[in-house]
Amino acid sequence: MRTLIKHALHSAHAIDPITVKGWVRTRRDSKDFSFIELNDGSSLSNLQCICDADIPGYNDIHKMTTGAAIAISGKLVESPGKGQTWELQASAIELIGDAPSDFPLQKKGHTPEFLRSISHLRPRANLYGAVFRMRSRLSRAIHRFFDERDFTYVHTPIITASDCEGAGEMFRVTTQSDDKNPEQDFFGKNTFLTVSGQLEGEAFATALSNIYTFGPTFRAENSHTSRHAAEFWMVEPEMAFCDLEGDMDLAEEFVKYLVEDALENNEGDLQIFNKFVDKGLIERLKFVAERPFQRVSYTEAVEILRASGQKFEYPVEWGVNLQSEHERYLTEEHFKCPTTVYNYPKAVKPFYMRTNDDGKTVTAMDLLVPGIGEIIGGAQREERLEVLQANMLEHGLSDEDYWWYLDLRKYGTCPHAGFGLGFERMLMFITGMKNIRDVIPFSRTPGHCEF
Amino acid sequence: MRTLIKHALHSAHAIDPITVKGWVRTRRDSKDFSFIELNDGSSLSNLQCICDADIPGYNDIHKMTTGAAIAISGKLVESPGKGQTWELQASAIELIGDAPSDFPLQKKGHTPEFLRSISHLRPRANLYGAVFRMRSRLSRAIHRFFDERDFTYVHTPIITASDCEGAGEMFRVTTQSDDKNPEQDFFGKNTFLTVSGQLEGEAFATALSNIYTFGPTFRAENSHTSRHAAEFWMVEPEMAFCDLEGDMDLAEEFVKYLVEDALENNEGDLQIFNKFVDKGLIERLKFVAERPFQRVSYTEAVEILRASGQKFEYPVEWGVNLQSEHERYLTEEHFKCPTTVYNYPKAVKPFYMRTNDDGKTVTAMDLLVPGIGEIIGGAQREERLEVLQANMLEHGLSDEDYWWYLDLRKYGTCPHAGFGLGFERMLMFITGMKNIRDVIPFSRTPGHCEF
Numbered sequence: 001m002r003t004l005i006k007h008a009l010h011s012a013h014a015i016d017p018i019t020v021k022g023w024v025r026t027r028r029d030s031k032d033f034s035f036i037e038l039n040d041g042s043s044l045s046n047l048q049c050i051c052d053a054d055i056p057g058y059n060d061i062h063k064m065t066t067g068a069a070i071a072i073s074g075k076l077v078e079s080p081g082k083g084q085t086w087e088l089q090a091s092a093i094e095l096i097g098d099a100p101s102d103f104p105l106q107k108k109g110h111t112p113e114f115l116r117s118i119s120h121l122r123p124r125a126n127l128y129g130a131v132f133r134m135r136s137r138l139s140r141a142i143h144r145f146f147d148e149r150d151f152t153y154v155h156t157p158i159i160t161a162s163d164c165e166g167a168g169e170m171f172r173v174t175t176q177s178d179d180k181n182p183e184q185d186f187f188g189k190n191t192f193l194t195v196s197g198q199l200e201g202e203a204f205a206t207a208l209s210n211i212y213t214f215g216p217t218f219r220a221e222n223s224h225t226s227r228h229a230a231e232f233w234m235v236e237p238e239m240a241f242c243d244l245e246g247d248m249d250l251a252e253e254f255v256k257y258l259v260e261d262a263l264e265n266n267e268g269d270l271q272i273f274n275k276f277v278d279k280g281l282i283e284r285l286k287f288v289a290e291r292p293f294q295r296v297s298y299t300e301a302v303e304i305l306r307a308s309g310q311k312f313e314y315p316v317e318w319g320v321n322l323q324s325e326h327e328r329y330l331t332e333e334h335f336k337c338p339t340t341v342y343n344y345p346k347a348v349k350p351f352y353m354r355t356n357d358d359g360k361t362v363t364a365m366d367l368l369v370p371g372i373g374e375i376i377g378g379a380q381r382e383e384r385l386e387v388l389q390a391n392m393l394e395h396g397l398s399d400e401d402y403w404w405y406l407d408l409r410k411y412g413t414c415p416h417a418g419f420g421l422g423f424e425r426m427l428m429f430i431t432g433m434k435n436i437r438d439v440i441p442f443s444r445t446p447g448h449c450e451f
Numbered sequence: 452m453r454t455l456i457k458h459a460l461h462s463a464h465a466i467d468p469i470t471v472k473g474w475v476r477t478r479r480d481s482k483d484f485s486f487i488e489l490n491d492g493s494s495l496s497n498l499q500c501i502c503d504a505d506i507p508g509y510n511d512i513h514k515m516t517t518g519a520a521i522a523i524s525g526k527l528v529e530s531p532g533k534g535q536t537w538e539l540q541a542s543a544i545e546l547i548g549d550a551p552s553d554f555p556l557q558k559k560g561h562t563p564e565f566l567r568s569i570s571h572l573r574p575r576a577n578l579y580g581a582v583f584r585m586r587s588r589l590s591r592a593i594h595r596f597f598d599e600r601d602f603t604y605v606h607t608p609i610i611t612a613s614d615c616e617g618a619g620e621m622f623r624v625t626t627q628s629d630d631k632n633p634e635q636d637f638f639g640k641n642t643f644l645t646v647s648g649q650l651e652g653e654a655f656a657t658a659l660s661n662i663y664t665f666g667p668t669f670r671a672e673n674s675h676t677s678r679h680a681a682e683f684w685m686v687e688p689e690m691a692f693c694d695l696e697g698d699m700d701l702a703e704e705f706v707k708y709l710v711e712d713a714l715e716n717n718e719g720d721l722q723i724f725n726k727f728v729d730k731g732l733i734e735r736l737k738f739v740a741e742r743p744f745q746r747v748s749y750t751e752a753v754e755i756l757r758a759s760g761q762k763f764e765y766p767v768e769w770g771v772n773l774q775s776e777h778e779r780y781l782t783e784e785h786f787k788c789p790t791t792v793y794n795y796p797k798a799v800k801p802f803y804m805r806t807n808d809d810g811k812t813v814t815a816m817d818l819l820v821p822g823i824g825e826i827i828g829g830a831q832r833e834e835r836l837e838v839l840q841a842n843m844l845e846h847g848l849s850d851e852d853y854w855w856y857l858d859l860r861k862y863g864t865c866p867h868a869g870f871g872l873g874f875e876r877m878l879m880f881i882t883g884m885k886n887i888r889d890v891i892p893f894s895r896t897p898g899h900c901e902f
Contacts, residue, residue: 002692004601004660021692022660023863040691041659042601069863071692096692097834097864120651120855121862123658132659136604143594150455150493153587157893158609158644158667159622159682161900171610171637173622173644175671178629186622186671186681187900193610193624200571200893200902207574208492208583209455209473216609216666220626220637230637231610240491241453241472241522241547383548404571404902411572412474412520413548442608442651449612449638451651451855 006042006267008076011086016075020047020088021096023124024068027061034061038072038088041123044130044268048079049088057093066106067099067124112438119442119451127276130269131439134262134431138423141261142214142235145254151210151237156197158216161189162401169220170195171230193218196420197236199352199405202381205238205416206408212237214423222446226435227372229424231444238418244354244363244380247417248340251367251376252293254421255338260289262430278432284370285430287337294339296330298322298361301341304334321348327366327373338369351395352405353379354415355387365419372429378419385409457493457718459527462537467526471498471539472547474575475519478512485512489523489539492574495581495719499530500539508544517557518550518575563889570893570902578727581720582890585713585882589874592712593665593686596705602661602688607648609667612640613852620671621646622681644669647871648687650803650856653832656689656867657859663688665874673897677886678823680875682895689869695805695814695831698868699791702818702827703744705872706789711740713881729883735821736881738788745790747781749773749812752792755785772799778817778824789820802846803856804830805866806838816870823880829870836860 002021022040032053037046049072051058064070071094079087104110104118105125115122122128146153159173170192174185182190197213204211213236221228237250262270263285274281296304305316305326310333314323322341331339342365346355353362367376382388388409392402399406427439437443442451453472473491483504488497500523502509515521522545530538555561555569556576566573573579597604610624621643625636633641648664655662664687672679688701713721714736725732747755756767756777761784765774773792782790793816797806804813818827833839839860843853850857878890888894893902 006601021865023658041603042661067863069692069865096866097860097862099862103862118855118858120654120858121658123655124863129659132605132655133603135606139604139606140594140598143591147591150457152492152584153590154583154892155586155590155667155684157682157895157900157902159669159895159900160902162902169626171624171626173624175620175622186673186897187895188898189900191900203571203902204574204583204892207474207572208580210493216606218610222637231608233606241520404569407569407571409548411548411550411554412518412575414472414520415547441605441655444608444610444638446637447639449608449610449640449642451608451611451613451654 004042005038005040005045005047008047008088009043009045009084009086011076014075014077017073017091018076018088019071019073020049021071022069024064024066024070024099026066027064029061036064036070036072038070041129044126044272045084047086047088048081048084049074049090051090051093055090055092057095060095061093063095063098064093065099065101065103067103068095069097070095112435116437116443123441127272128438130272131427131431131433132441133267134269135427135439137265138258138262138427138430139214141258142423145257146212146237149210151212152204152208154197154201154204154211154213155215156194156200156213158194159187159191160194161187161191162199171218171220195219196234198238198418198420201236201238201418202408202416203404205240205418206412206414209240210237224446226437227425229436229440229443229445232436232440233423235421235423236418238416240414240416242380242417243415244342244365244417247378247380247419248295248342248365251365251378251419252338252340255293255367255369255375255426256289258426259285259430263289273431273433277434281432288369291337293367294335294337296339296341298341298344301326301330305329308334319345319347322366324373327368328370331368331370331373336370338367340365340367349379351391351397352381352388354382355391363417369429372425375425375429376419376421378417380415380417383409383413383415385413455493456489456491456496456498459498459539460494460496460535460537462527465526465528468524468542469527469539470522470524471500472520472522475515475517475521475550477517478515480512487515487521487523489521492580495577495723496535498537498539499532499535500525500541502541502544506541506543508546511546512544514546514549515544516550516552516554518554519546520548521546563886567888567894574892578723579889581723582878582882582884583892584718585720586878586890588716589709589713589878589881590665592709593874596708597663597688600661602663603655603659605648605652605655605662605664606666607645607651607664609645610638610642611645612638612642613650622669622671646670647685649689649869649871652687652689652869653859653867654855656691656869657863657865660691661688675897677888678876680887680891680894680896683887683891684874686872686874687869689867691867692865693831693868694866695793695816695868698829698831698870699746699793699816702816702829702870703789703791706744706818706820706826706877707740709877710736710881714740724883728885732883739820742788744818745786745788747790747792749792749795752777752781756780759785770796770798773817775824778819779821782819782821782824787821789818791816791818800830802842802848803832803839805833806842814868820880823876826876826880827870827872829868831866831868834860834864834866836864
């Protein structure tokens with residue numbers, strides 16, 4: 001039986017015999033023995049293994065270079081050395097797969113750009129192993145959060161014939177060589193990759209009460225920023241019998257929960273982010289976990305920005321959408337904490353948001369975090385059939401295309417609300433990683449679809 | 452505060468005051484009061500509410516028809532009636548959204564085909580609410596299973612330029628109107644929807660040891676069977692330092708775990724499947740949970756089938772792939788339990804499976820279950836660089852296209868193995884539902900991409 005290095009390192013007692021398998025990180029040879037730092041990806045930390053020169057398999061030691069796969073058997077004993085509790089005293093060592101000297105991860109200090117070009121090997125680097133373990137833990141925390149609150153997980157469709165935003169640039173999905181005859185295509189019409197599961201989520205929320213989606217979404221935008229990818233994962237809860245305030249409550253609770261979970265259950269991975277990526281990371285996460293979030297209406301936010309005396313590239317006035325620079329000023333300079341802005345001008349928001357009594361704002365909300373900007377966008381939905389139809393008319397959307405969405409207002413309609421969390425943006429916030437390409441296993445951006 | 456009906460029904464004590472919100476399933480009126488069966492989708496069971504004619508809101512009672520959204524406040528008291536522990540004695544009732552008389556779920560006994568045409572309302576029907584709650588629970592059980600075993604969850608890409616099987620029919624993803632100039636397309640080349648995350652999963656397993664994927668996959672097959680959909684979800688674990696036997700062990704443990712979880716944590720939903728869908732369901736699930744699975748080599752399976760005296764549509768001889776009729780004979784007639792068949796002929800399997808020492812079989816395995824057939828397909832992967840390259844040559848695959856996959860064998864290669872579980876097939880097995888379209892929220896099949 002093989003023991004994961006994570007378990008060996010956290011063992012409550014010595015283990016004899018023990019077998020570990022993994023990849024050599026470093027090896028140092030002395031006359032009569034070798035030190036091997038072994039890692040199997042189960043944790044950031046390596047297991048130090050002492051291999052005497054007379055043990056079986058030692059004659060392959062020269063092939064056990066950085067990157068080689070090996071097995072080591074022996075006993076786990078208390079380590080006299082600093083920085084570790086346990087070490088492995090080897091009684092046998094086996095070369096499983098060597099790593100020629102052109103193995104690209106020999107040395108540290110590679111650029112992120114280079115490491116993206118070897119995305120298939122990059123998780124073997126300490127920093128990226130930590131990123132992807134964190135990605136997994138964050139996913140689990142998301143499911144646990146909603147499970148504890150009685151939400152049903154719904155898989156909304158990826159291939160769709162509708163466009164949630166009534167706007168977004170979408171990828172077309174086809175089995176034809178051109179788009180001349182959509183009626184002959186696989187689905188008998190033009191179909192696309194989803195930009196959001198919200199509309200379908202609403203159908204399930206108005207049946208099962210509390211639901212959430214967690215799956216891939218797509219944007220065919222020709223964006224080359226560090227925050228945009230063509231394929232990314234979104235979390236979208238939707239709640240029946242819920243208003244804007246309940247929506248904001250859940251969003252803030254959600255962000256705090258995920259940050260707290262990362263602080264508590266990270267197998268040491270946060271250390272490497274704090275050390276090599278962002279020295280203020282852990283402090284900032286603790287701050288977010290402990291401090292109450294701010295809430296401010298769009299109208300108040302505009303007043304704050306106009307009174308700030310800041311020179312913004314995009315001037316602020318009531319009625320325009322907030323830009324990244326404005327969002328960052330609010331969270332980083334003014335409030336110095338995550339901030340929820342709500343009740344945006346109707347004209348800058350999608351058709352499905354609920355019109356407020358003032359007739360000019362809608363029940364939209366964006367949760368902004370320092371360093372990232374918008375991490376959550378949500379709204380109470382328009383549940384009144386006639387108002388929704390009027391909004392659709394203004395947006396040039398036809399009743400026929402949305403017949404089923406209108407049905408949700410026709411039969412047993414109720415106030416309901418939800419939001420979307422960009423999963424990668426949250427992961428960037430928690431790891432401090434600056435480029436979305438570095439928190440996605442194999443990222444897809446304009447011109448890039450390798451692996 | 453609103454209480455979910457699931458919690459009211461499981462309450463340990465009376466609650467006063469209590470407010471519930473949901474949709475009217477049925478209403479019966481007497482002279483001085485009305486009985487309302489209210490459901491909010493949190494459980495199969497309704498909450499019975501007694502509404503006296505003199506309470507506030509009662510003058511809207513005639514609009515509180517099947518499908519209407521309402522709120523009821525009052526106290527939760529012990530029910531004198533049969534079949535329920537608690538009932539709600541209303542002190543106020545509120546109409547939130549009515550349901551006109553053309554609400555399609557007035558009566559029971561609709562066909563599955565009709566209900567598919569109203570997939571947006573179908574989760575409000577008892578049976579489909581139960582299906583989709585079970586889908587959510589099964590997803591959670593999958594994550595829990597792998598979490599308990601130290602697997603890292605990996606999101607492998609949906610848009611891909613490679614074809615895992617070297618065969619499958621794929622959807623093309625594009626922003627162009629035709630496929631004439633792939634170099635001008637969004638990614639600068641032809642791209643497709645993934646048919647499997649396995650190859651990318653292998654890259655992560657050979658870095659993090661134990662990983663799994665759980666996400667949507669796609670097949671552009673013009674299949675019109677009850678078991679095929681164009682978009683479905685797959686679970687794909689992959690383990691470094693693992694051989695075929697370890698792979699089969701995990702697959703069998705996994706199936707048992709999911710069945711046991713469904714039996715133990717189902718909120719009463721299994722009852723409706725057992726009553727209305729498949730009267731032998733619970734008995735069969737218990738059988739699977741309790742009995743050891745069978746294991747048989749492909750060669751032995753062929754001998755059993757040939758000795759059976761059965762007339763098969765597709766004759767059996769060594770070297771052909773097993774058909775559904777053969778798989779069903781093995782599990783339903785011969786072994787009468789789930790059966791794992793391993794070591795298939797090399798010629799009928801993909802290039803990436805490990806060649807056995809006999810040179811003519813590969814370390815493939817299929818886990819077959821009664822009533823469904825193949826539910827899991829897996830293999831130990833070919834980890835030897837030269838053997839893999841020779842296999843690729845036989846399959847007409849080029850080294851250049853798979854350079855990164857070959858790298859996994861070049862640098863620190865190790866035995867590794869994994870499998871894929873068709874999520875919807877497992878859900879069909881657990882619910883007894885006969886058509887894959889009825890266990891997917893909004894199913895996609897040839898000619899069908901509604902909602």
